[in-house]
Amino acid sequence: MSDLPRRVDIHEEGPREGFQIEPGPIATERKVALIDALSLTGLKRIQIASFVNPKRVPGWADAEAVVEGFNRRDGVRYTALWLNEKGLERAIALKERLSLRGTISLCASEPFLQRNQNRGFAENARVQHAQIAMFKAHGVPVGGISVMAAFGCNFAGDVPVATVIDRVAEGHEIAAAHALQVTTLSLADTMAWATPSSIKRVLGAVRGRWPELRINLHLHDTRGLGLANAYAGLEMGVASFDASVAGLGGCPFAGHKGAAGNVCTEDLVFMCEEMGVETGVDVERLIAAARLAEEIVGHPLPGSVMRGGTLAKYRGH
């Protein structure tokens, strides 16, 4: 039917992203209700909690209770986020209920790294070596590289493609030093600088050098280009995307300065399925979950298809 991928995998990040940024407080059982609803949609990977400092991110003070509370569904991988060894240890304590994977976390903008993690490229590489040792000590598999700010940065401006290539090369070197095989690369448009053209430019350069890598895109939708960027990714053969149900994490109407959600899961699923790209997800069930998310946070979320509806009801004519 087309030269797009036959099938894509979607990593649902709505619960983790959304409950982190919402002013709340949101009851643990409501978080669990959303995760359970998402488990029934056909999504195969759902990020359900963030093991971060509860003083800094009060929305995830109940991470343990959420992970203990949801109904695990066979065939679904439940993932979690952590930022340091303390967080990883909290996740490992619940490893029977989670699917833990280590990542070599890089950033294409040194000013962003400096500002957010108080370290430059060289120091970050050292930290990554230490993290791999930590993953290994805990028996957590490591198979991928992630590069933040791969398409531009509010502190560094436009990011040259060569810088992204340098970071991915560095990721491979770090992996090689630990005899790890790199199979996946996640490129994040952390501050919503990407356009369809820059998606193609960066992906073209990366694919030219590492044709065997499976690439994932993490696209923020702050400027409305999320789905156009995802489509450009599909045209480049990308078959793995992060997304957020209802656009959770973004909230254009509630005055969250700079709150920029991921591309909306049900909008992405709708676009893919309408183009004949299988997602394995039931979009109507996903819309039900999106409405639940909106009800839980108590304000409108950015999703479009949850309002516009799918085309299924018109095709009966």
Add this chain to the structure above:
Amino acid sequence: MSDLPRRVDIHEEGPREGFQIEPGPIATERKVALIDALSLTGLKRIQIASFVNPKRVPGWADAEAVVEGFNRRDGVRYTALWLNEKGLERAIALKERLSLRGTISLCASEPFLQRNQNRGFAENARVQHAQIAMFKAHGVPVGGISVMAAFGCNFAGDVPVATVIDRVAEGHEIAAAHALQVTTLSLADTMAWATPSSIKRVLGAVRGRWPELRINLHLHDTRGLGLANAYAGLEMGVASFDASVAGLGGCPFAGHKGAAGNVCTEDLVFMCEEMGVETGVDVERLIAAARLAEEIVGHPLPGSVMRGGTLAKYRGH
């Protein structure tokens, strides 16, 4: 820099679309204020009024007062909509202040035509012949064909590409019978059925048969795919788009059942300019106009870049 068009033209339809659908009433001077703000953005074509039955569309009962009231700016073409001879006569009475063009108006869905205009394909063709005579009698130039519902229809379901081709062929026959040269074709995704794939499929077929036609896309954003569809159009060399400032005409949060705005002008301009496609439009001034539109209608409008902001301020670093 890319194989996209070097430059695109945007036909701003926000005032006409928006004030038609808003519950209002909105004061004439506020409508004029928005048109005047849009005139300062660099937009070269702005649809500013609808000469329709005031009983059916009370929002445009003041069409004459709006057209008489705005400040005409040199180099900008101000257009208007009409649906019958009465409307055309009202527009012609103000022809010094308007840029009037006739169009051969076709529809790819016969059920939609039946439902909305109480006629089928054959009767619609007869009506178009009569309209051309009317345009000629009034000295209004006719140069284009438009096809509604070119990508799908809530009453007919999916629209085969062959049906679109048949309608465009019919439009050429109608034009030929009046010794008119067809130079432009506007394809409308009236009910938001298009995907990037179907945009390419339809455009590919049309371009294959009529390579010389200048194609315009009129894209509704009901399901969030507007910009992705516009990007697919750009990839097919489309260099003319209808758009609505702030997404006026759509209103996902105010309970307008089925209200589906055009793709948002400033989001489209932002995407184009970031990809090196010139629009001739000052996006910051357009954002100011979008904020004015939101203030005038008194509720949030769908635009993203008006909230997320452009990248200009970050590029100084």
